[in-house]
Amino acid sequence: MSNLKPDSVIACLDCPDHVQAVLDASMWASNRLQAPIGLLHAVPSLQQKAAINYSGCLNIDDENILLDNFTTHEHQGNSELKAQGQLLLHQAAAYCEQSLHKRKIYSLHRHASLSESIDYVDEKSQLIVLGHHVTCKSTLSQLIRPSLCPILVTHTPFMPPKxxxxxxxxxxxxxxxxxxxxxxxxxxxxxxxxxxxxxxxxxxxxxxxxxxxxxxxxxxxxxxxxxxxxxxxxxxxxxxxxxxxxxxxxxxxxxxxxxxxxxxxxxxxxxxxxxxxxxxxxxx
CATH class of the missing domain: 3.40.50.620 (HUPs)
Structure with missing residues (x-):
């Protein structure tokens, strides 16, 4: 995480159903704040019981980067989880670039819980964007309560507000x-x-x-x-x-x-x- 850039908008890609909404909300905020976007993926715990399936979580044109096999299985090892996270980050960056987003985009890949990852970026960021249904054991309240940074929670789809x-x-x-x-x-x-x-x-x-x-x-x-x-x-x-x-x-x-x-x-x-x-x- 040494590549964390100060005053970024942090897009938390922890929820398959909300990845696109989180990215859309982050691009909206990034344009207004004139800030880079940090794409944050916290690798889920090997002990996590529920499967997390990111297949089809983004609508992009490049059919060569589909996430058909992006599913967390009970017996996957750390290297497989890391590879899947990198694939998600790669596709998220491609989605932002395809949306003609002008601000700098970079990846933050952590082998830690989402709460620990948010705690790491908290003091140096301008805004943290979360999906409404997080997949980690923490509730939204538990993630937000200790924060030092403003947090935007979005449903799907994200509609730019007037x-x-x-x-x-x-x-x-x-x-x-x-x-x-x-x-x-x-x-x-x-x-x-x-x-x-x-x-x-x-x-x-x-x-x-x-x-x-x-x-x-x-x-x-x-x-x-x-x-x-x-x-x-x-x-x-x-x-x-x-x-x-x-x-x-x-x-x-x-x-x-x-x-x-x-x-x-x-x-x-x-x-x-x-x-x-x-x-x-x-x-x-």
């Missing part, structure tokens, strides 16, 4: 994301709806108004809305569907662990139910 919903809750992670949104070119061209779910009181109204003003001062086209509702997940999804918003954004795990234990985590609920790409800003 607008985004920023779920603002006035917690520390929301303010960190607000600071980042005011500076990053990633979503600058999008129309941003800053939405707060909570009681319509002076504190919430003032916090939302100030956050909205900061986005406007940064040159971002945005709208604001306070939704007086108890169910945060339902309110955000309803608003997103009503306004046909293609990207959800929020701070990640802004509640205390005790409150999460007692009330559950809004981040986990949104991760489990959102049907659009979801951009999360880390708590760390």
């Amino acid at each position: 607008s985004a919903l920023f779920a603002f809750d006035n917690r520390a992670t929301s303010h960190k994301m607000l600071n980042w949104l005011c500076k990053t070119p990633l979503v600058r061209a999008l129309s941003i709806h800053i939405v707060m779910v909570g009681k319509e009181n002076a504190e919430n109204c003032d916090a939302l108004r100030e956050a909205y003003a900061r986005l406007k001062q940064s040159g971002i086209h945005c709208k604001k809305k306070l939704l007086d509702c108890r169910d945060v997940r339902a309110a955000l999804h309803y608003y997103q569907n009503e306004h046909d918003i293609g990207l959800l954004m929020s701070g990640a795990f802004g509640q205390s662990r005790l409150r999460e234990l007692l009330q559950g985590s809004n981040t986990e609920r949104l991760l489990g139910t959102t049907k659009t790409p979801y951009l999360l800003f880390p708590k760390a």
Whole structure:
């Protein structure tokens, strides 16, 4: 992994069903951030019981590089797993080049778990892109919670968004994301709806108004809305569907662990139910 380039967009190719979506999302982000793409493949454990079949995970024209035999069998050795990973990385690079992607593309092939691999690239990257259904034993929450880097989780297919919903809750992670949104070119061209779910009181109204003003001062086209509702997940999804918003954004795990234990985590609920790409800003 010594070839890791700073400020890259890291495309995690761990999920066969989402490889193409992850690459499409990574190219979208790379163009906006003017950043190279690091194609990350973490070789699955030999102890992994379920077979992982990458055959047909990408639509490319070169029929000589098909992944018909790209299946992890129970008795395969490390060398076979490594060869399969290199084949996947080769085809992923070919897909990006065929899509006329202009930014630099390079491969990161690790014989380690996905969580360990993400931990390695975390501090030096601009953005990490994950498929919604990861194949490793870790859940999305377990991968995202310790991250220092913004993470984009995508379903398949990835559709470039024209607008985004920023779920603002006035917690520390929301303010960190607000600071980042005011500076990053990633979503600058999008129309941003800053939405707060909570009681319509002076504190919430003032916090939302100030956050909205900061986005406007940064040159971002945005709208604001306070939704007086108890169910945060339902309110955000309803608003997103009503306004046909293609990207959800929020701070990640802004509640205390005790409150999460007692009330559950809004981040986990949104991760489990959102049907659009979801951009999360880390708590760390």
